[in-house]
Amino acid sequence: MESSSGQQPGAPAGHVAEASHGSMPKLALAAIGIVFGDIGTSPLYTMSTVFDSGHGLVLDRFNVLGVVSLIIWSLIIVVTLKYVTLIMRAHNHGEGGIMALLALASSSVMDRPRLRNGLLLAGVFGAALFYGDGVITPAISVLSAVEGLEVAEPQLKPFVVSIALVVLIALFLVQRRGTAGIGAVFGPVMVLWFGVIAVSGLLCIGRAPAILDAFNPFVGLEFLMRNGWRAFVSLGAVVLALTGAEALYADMGHFGAPPIRLSWFGLVLPALALNYLGQGALLLSDPKTVDNPFFHLFPSVALFPMVVLATVATVIASQAVISGAFSMTKQAMQLGFMPRMGIVYTSEREVGQIYVPAINWLLLIAVVGAVLGFGSSTALGSAYGIAVTGTMMITTFLTFYVVRYAWHYNWLLCVLATGFFFVIDLAFFSANLLKFVDGGWFPLLLGAIMFTVMSTWHRGRALMIEEASIHAGALPLGKYLDSLFAKETIRVPGTAAFLTIDPSTVPHALVNNLAHNHVLHERVLFVHVTNLDVPYVPREQRVAITPLGHDCHSILVTYGFKDVASLPQALRDCEPKGLVVDPAKVSYFLSHATVVATGGKGMPVWRERLFSVMAHNIGNPAAYFKLNSNRVIELGSRVEI
Structure with a gap:
């Protein structure tokens, strides 16, 4: 993400x-x-x-x-x-x-x-x-x-x-x-x-x-x-x-x-x-x-x-x-x-x-x-x-x-x-x-x-991203979409935005949504947020769009460390680049990762448990990215670090 x-x-x-x-x-x-x-x-x-x-x-x-x-x-x-x-x-x-x-x-x-x-x-x-x-x-x-x-x-x-x-x-x-x-x-x-x-x-x-x-x-x-x-x-x-x-x-x-x-x-x-x-x-x-x-x-x-x-x-x-x-x-x-x-x-x-x-x-x-x-x-x-x-x-x-x-x-x-x-x-x-x-x-x-x-x-964030990438490594996003659309897939009206940790791999939220609901929205956006070591990123450089076919798009959103992170605003900034999105009508799918401390990997057990407590109890991605809570769907996943 x-x-x-x-x-x-x-x-x-x-x-x-x-x-x-x-x-x-x-x-x-x-x-x-x-x-x-x-x-x-x-x-x-x-x-x-x-x-x-x-x-x-x-x-x-x-x-x-x-x-x-x-x-x-x-x-x-x-x-x-x-x-x-x-x-x-x-x-x-x-x-x-x-x-x-x-x-x-x-x-x-x-x-x-x-x-x-x-x-x-x-x-x-x-x-x-x-x-x-x-x-x-x-x-x-x-x-x-x-x-x-x-x-x-x-x-x-x-x-x-x-x-x-x-x-x-x-x-x-x-x-x-x-x-x-x-x-x-x-x-x-x-x-x-x-x-x-x-x-x-x-x-x-x-x-x-x-x-x-x-x-x-x-x-x-x-x-x-x-x-x-x-x-x-x-x-x-x-x-x-x-x-x-x-x-x-x-x-x-x-x-x-x-x-x-x-x-x-x-x-x-x-x-x-x-x-x-x-x-x-x-x-x-x-x-x-x-x-x-x-x-x-x-x-x-x-x-x-x-x-x-x-x-x-x-x-x-x-x-x-x-x-x-x-x-x-x-x-x-x-x-x-x-x-x-x-x-x-x-x-x-x-x-x-x-x-x-x-x-x-x-x-x-x-x-x-x-x-x-x-x-x-x-x-x-x-x-x-x-x-x-x-x-x-x-x-x-x-x-x-x-x-x-x-x-x-x-x-x-x-x-x-x-x-x-x-x-x-x-x-x-x-x-x-x-x-x-x-x-x-x-x-x-x-x-x-x-x-x-x-x-x-x-x-802990680095370990979690690394672990998530390893598990998703067998599912590169492009190949996964090709195999998905090679079969009959039910698509429903609307726009779905999946926040991703790695823009090249399949987000857990997409896999879980298909497993549980068996449908895909008619427009799908894969949104990845990255931060640069600069205070501000000019608004015209903040969004990069890559078409993936079948009305699916990969969107890279870039912020500086003093920018206000607002994904609805980032989606509005897609319009000058040819992708018109109404953020108020987008369903945002977030993957709620349950972090499990296993020990013996990247940090001592006590630090892994501390990270797990922080990940579970501190922060609200929806509020942080200025998302309307009525448009947010969270789907669980398990990540061992």
Whole structure:
């Protein structure tokens, strides 16, 4: 019924953000609201986590300058040079994100099967870690914002977790309504947020102008060399300032690279730098504010309004990550790494605005568990970095293969360009591994679960297709039809569409239908769906028709990993190619395979059973392909893997 392919057609037209969304200022404003929410709210918890007493870092002038220098230069090197300058060039027909990068990297080494399989495993693990980020980001962001109530009124401390849970539950409950309405205010709110944190930092710099020495990169290097092990441990908290960097790349397909770069250089980077400098200046002048330096930047009269603004900003940051999890799930389904789950399109104009109920409720359960289990943003900070740095490291790893094998740059240049960033990513990742016992196990556990699910589904689907092809191998479709029509066959009015796993063999549903009903429709369509490693397939290239005689036709439907899979629409697209079909009058025959785990073939028994459970209980092909349930007939078959 469905397969994937590494073929790449020409770049599709009509999916360039600048051409479809308006002027550069409008795009830049939208990007500020969607792309930068996560990294923009990092100042809420980064500095307090770095100087948490559990890390053993003494709060003195030298260390404050060193930490702020590391944060600023990490923003410059990792975000500006790595993501904005290099990785945003590695787009897949305008689309970014780790799944798009994985498709691009794997397709560039199609002639190296073992290497391609290795890249697929690495990319899938990076994508799995993103789900861990999707759990930690809403939890730590909203919790850190609500913790501002403790600064404004210490007596409210017992209510912080409860308030944060109410906000988070409400956020997940409204996902089914879509973000089209509230999305319009994201940009202005985040512009206000960045303006406020920039001004608050700038005003505080005057208390201790010496903090400006942090712009000297050697201050950060000296901090690393003099503090040794403690400095290495502190990197696990410094990296919190970089959370959300992947969003710059992942959301490139929505806005295009120029608006994201304009927003970063024009507002976001200066605002973040000023705020971190301001927090550093505050700590130099008043070390007692180390419990929450961000909120101590503001006078008492402004604390409650800032808590409200921070909560709204963190909700926006959380929304971006949740929407990203929905989008990545859809891409993973199209690329064959996730079961086909129900997808709700929440906007009639924006195809990227989707809602995946199953993922939404799983994320909500995990987020609530994280808030209750960790209890504070500082504790969650110990769990946060591993997922972020793991994904960053894998992104750099995949980029090397794109630069080397897709762009064909010199090998040494590729090693130097990506190796520099990989060493930095590895340092951050290694520092975060030290926090495994303190909470780092949580995102790794989530990532391991998702990796197991994704890799098992991908392998199980391949085994099932292989097994089905073997059983059908004795029945090539052409010969089967010739033998069928050589005999007297009763044909009834109407059109039947049989979804096939292999377009060259006979679908089980056809054999079962003839065995039980002894009739064949007057028009028969054999529909095979395949997915390419590109975001979109142009509509005029989406359908290919092969006449088989006796009013039977083989139809190949091709989608990209961001296309909306709709078989009724695909059948309408057959009309310009000479085959007129009314999808509303088609009977769709699906083969419902009962997967039986046998062991000793392609996977361990426990993985085969896991795949069998997913195949039986997750996903609805009729809903996924937008079929009218009243026109669907399912016929059973048994497949052993």
